[in-house]
Amino acid sequence: MSQLPDFATHVVTNQPPPLLPFDAWQSDAPLREALAREAPDTDIAPLADYGRRVGGELSEWGFLANRNRPVLHTHSRYGERIDQVEFHPAYHQLMQAAIGAGVHSLGWEGRPGDQVRRAALSYLHHQAEAGTSCPLTMTYAAVPVLRQGGAGLAPWLERACSREYDARFVPGLDKPGVTLGMGMTEKQGGSDVRANATRAEPLGGGRYRLVGHKWFFSAPMCDAFLVLAQAPDGLSCFLLPRFREDGSRNALRIVRLKDKLGNWANASSEVEFEGAEAQRIGDEGRGVATILEMVSLTRLDCMLGSAAEMRRALVEALHHARHRQAFGRPLIDQPLMREVLADLALEVEASVALAFRVAAAIDRAADSPAEAALARIATALGKFWICKRAPALVNEAQECLGGAGYVEESIMPRLYREAPLNSIWEGCGNIQCLDVLRAQQREPASAEALAAELDRAAGRHPDYDAALAACRAQLAALGNDPEGGQRLARQLGQRLAQCLQASLLLRAEPALGAAFSAARLGAGRGAIYGGSALAEVEECLFTRAWG
Template sequence: MTSRPTAFDTHEVFNQPPPFTGRNLWADDVALVGAVEREGGGGFAARLAQYGGLAGDLLYALGFDANRDRPRLRTHDAQGHRIDTVEFHPAYHRLMDAAKSHGVAGLSWYDGSPGAHVARAALSYLHHQAEAGTSCPLTMTHAAVAVLRQDPALAEWADKAAAPHYDPRDVPIADKHGITLGMGMTEKQGGSDVRGNTTRAELQADGSYQLVGHKWFFSAPMSDGFLVLAQAPGGLTCFLMPRRLEDGNRNAFRLMRLKDKLGDWSNASSEVELCGAWARRVGEEGRGVATIIGMVMMTRLDCMLGAAAEMRMALAQALHHTRHRHSFGKRLCDHPLMANVLADLAIESEAATTFAMRVARAVDRAGSDAAVLHP
């Protein structure tokens, strides 16, 4: 790309690729289109094409703003009241709104058509290429529904988590049409060994619990509720802990700080202390891991999708660059060694995409056979 020199220029810029914008991440990805069709999600092609165009243009641009101006923790207001709020750049909310309204966090739950899990997986794959940080709360929201649906008393939570609505207001869920959800398992002493958690759950007379302890990695802390693990009288148990109580008051947990991460900046990851936070039990006492594993398994699908999506975006960027930059008289992509490198990247990317969509089909079939165990 060449720019016209002016009287103030010291040199002419040329042999640089044009901006990577105005793309349709669905239409450009032959491997994804084929995988979705093969795994039973072809009926959603029009929806995916629409989101692919949005993700490859507007959402891709918004992602730079959401990461450049990082989330900020405000523990107190100007008068000294504790507020425990995280402020985001408006681009973050626009990304979340687009994703929620297009079904990235809920299509597989509110659309009963065959292939809905495959289509939702493809939506997540497309969104992750545009902006990875928002994929964390979207993934947790989608995955939590798998657990919440097991308890009829939590139907409102499950339905609003799956709903194609985004509402960032810090208010009780009764005042919202759509909500987001997070999870809290990791503690300082245990890491992934959650059975060593020390956070206590104290049973109250009304059947609720108060949680006392901490969580060391607590992403998306402005979510409306969180599935957390704590030690109840009967052992490690899963709980639903809302951010706002039904009376509108803040629940009793404090945001201590935001993690200083190497990347993924748009996604606020926090450390929290639970100071007698109100929670309700999900599943049986002592069955916390068995209960929350339904959510964890669904997040693992999105971990596969996220990895495949980042590989695909890296390939797309490499192809874009090498097709527009020249060296030694021809395009970079036309040099044999570079062509070999690009071919290797393409093979790895397509393999990851194919495998992720195959697992998504197994999730689609899980209700009728043992496909998840034997994909």
């Protein structure tokens, strides 16, 4: 007689244990040290608490929010036009946690280092769920624009900085806290927002009636939106709420939700304004100048988000490699796998260092013209290069898990879908590189600030010195040649970004800075991860990346 119970399966071996829960703060030495450098007076207790939540309940909610995508309801069951977006409860739990922690507002609390601390919260939150970062980022970045609106927009400003999340579909000023979205992109213009065709008709008292179409309208569930439209004197900036002052729904019609590659927990939309009422911010014809600071801040969050995605992918790969065996020993002990993982960890180190240096420059900009000038050019450099590196790194980390990294039960497929987004949102790579070129050629203060930052590491590594000299020679050769400069702008952007990363690492962690200089700037630099000869710093990188 058989001794086996019915339906018995085999014993499962050689599988890693679940990663969750993990401590996203305590396990991340590059993040903690970036905070210590750029905001040394930080009370780390709130960050440590949020890091533990990121590696626990927030990550669990992230899976639920992405499996249950938002649904658009254009009409009620009675045929009434409602234009509402329905979300899974996990989405609202994520938003409540983030807003309660100040992911959207900490940067505006008035203390030195607050922008850096908020950057750390954003970086941590993004590792749990990237889609919610969209409304959080736009609410954060809208604050400097709202401040230009004076007393009339003070109630909106107060609620945008509130730490209370209110998901109800009611007028924003009837809530204790609001979220803000953005609508600039139109189908005929894309990044060329001056080609926008939406029209704004004055109603008096700074109020306008908007008619037009927005091809990509971010986070349509928000309480109000910063939009660009053509007023009589040119392209202007407006605050467009979901409800009119009399409490009726504004004439903002959601045509459809975009069917996106990733970012599934977040709703992105296409909308039409059918006489929607809005309040002008800034002067007519000065729309781009009015909204410019918002764009700069959202670009900061693009690089933070990409660095966070790379960090989470690295954690998943290291966890798998430490617990999975092949050919008689753990993957983490296999020489070639160690080389790949070390190369990924080195890239994350460089990305975190650059992103938080930019956050610090933004934090100090009000009191330091040199820091403001550095923020101007380093934001474009970081947005270009960090976001460009994310897709390849996530794919390489995914490969470390083999077939398990391609299955939706893992977070890796979601990270892979998210990875290209930040390089596209808020200006693609070409836009950023042209911005860097423009700053070099037309803004002496920015060029000088970047040169000074790079010079701080001069003489610390021969490969760094050679790369820096090559950058200077290329800049000198470009002169004011618009066509020649454009053709070489990507090459220049890459060199400058990697030199800036090397400079930061050489000063913060000399051994890693030397490894990075040789691996990314030296003559033997590889085109793929895993070919950088990092044996001398492997263990250091692994310890810093994952305890």
